[in-house]
Amino acid sequence: MPTHRQAGDTRARIVAATERAIREYGIAGATTKRIAQLAGCSEALLYKHFDGKESLVLAVILEHAPVLAPALKRLGDSAGTGDLAANLTEFAVAAVEFYTNSIPTAAGVMTEPALMAGFREMLAANNLGPHMPIRALGAILWGEQQAGRVRPGADCDALAVLLMGACYQRAHLSAFVDLPDTNEAFADTVVRTLLT
Template sequence: MQQPPARVRILDAAHELMLTVGLARATTKEIARAAGCSEAALYKHFTGKEELFIRVLAERLPRLTPLLRSLAAEPGQGTLQENLTEIARQAALFYEQSFPIAASLYAETQLKRRHDDAMREMGYGPHRPIEDLAAYLRAEQDLGRVARDADPYAAASLLLGACAQRAFAYDATPDATRPEVDDFAARLARTLLAGIAGLPGSTGSAGTEGAPGPG
């Protein structure tokens, strides 16, 4: 059976090692060994561990950014509740899978600084999903499906912040169980929509969603 291309094997190996031993301990040498190639071959495809980390987030985890950008490019499709529920579901899964990888960054200041610099250079960063979701909500606001006085950036921060919290906030509960992702996403979207659509308990139905509320 033919092996996958080297780039694919390297990304797979990087993903696995970052999950199992942590980002700080997943060296390029270990990643190359796990991928069945030389370290020199790894550097033919990636500039270093910083780029590998970013590519793992972008290509091996739930595709949150493409979803947000596609919705922003074509606002008005589907209902807001359906769209926000899918965004919340993808975001919850993304943070659930990325948090164990990224957590070790915060234990080493210099490592985090290098990764922050690399993300800036490549146009990535944890702020981007918030900006992309805010852009989508502004586009819906322009169509009248989000209340005129709603704050898209604050709404985006609330939704994604809750999804990020789900990744670790429930580990200390008695049964250490996260809320089930589909139910969590639906409840979160419904609650957020009730605020930004200006209609308490709004379901985002075609005839009423986003209508400005009184006042």
């Protein structure tokens, strides 16, 4: 019988194989058959750990995709200290990188209507979704406003929506065209415009 450790290893191997399959073959080409092959296990074993492609994709996003959480935590931890514009600029650069790395999975799900239907249900049931980090940023900015570091009266949720939106679109634009400025220059400009 496999030990607990071995079962965990298999699961992690399947998640890693899913991420690789999406990146290399696109979401449509990332079949459970191909994922099982890449993970070096049978499809039957794959289905012992995951009930389908939606679960596999969700696992990639939750466990394997480069996560924004550390950058959010750093921003939250530095609340009230240092230069807010500098802190937010550093965060915005991390957000562009996060969104860039999540393109294969996120864009993949968006192009697969059948997968998206199950995926929407799964996100709603677990109170998850790509809107959550935007809310988290908003909460941090409301705190900064209470500390007098964001102009009084500004809608901090709207500031978060604007900043994250600009970072998200920049990541996607870079897939299509060479943008003239660096991510750092971009982040500095949009943060200063938002905070003024």
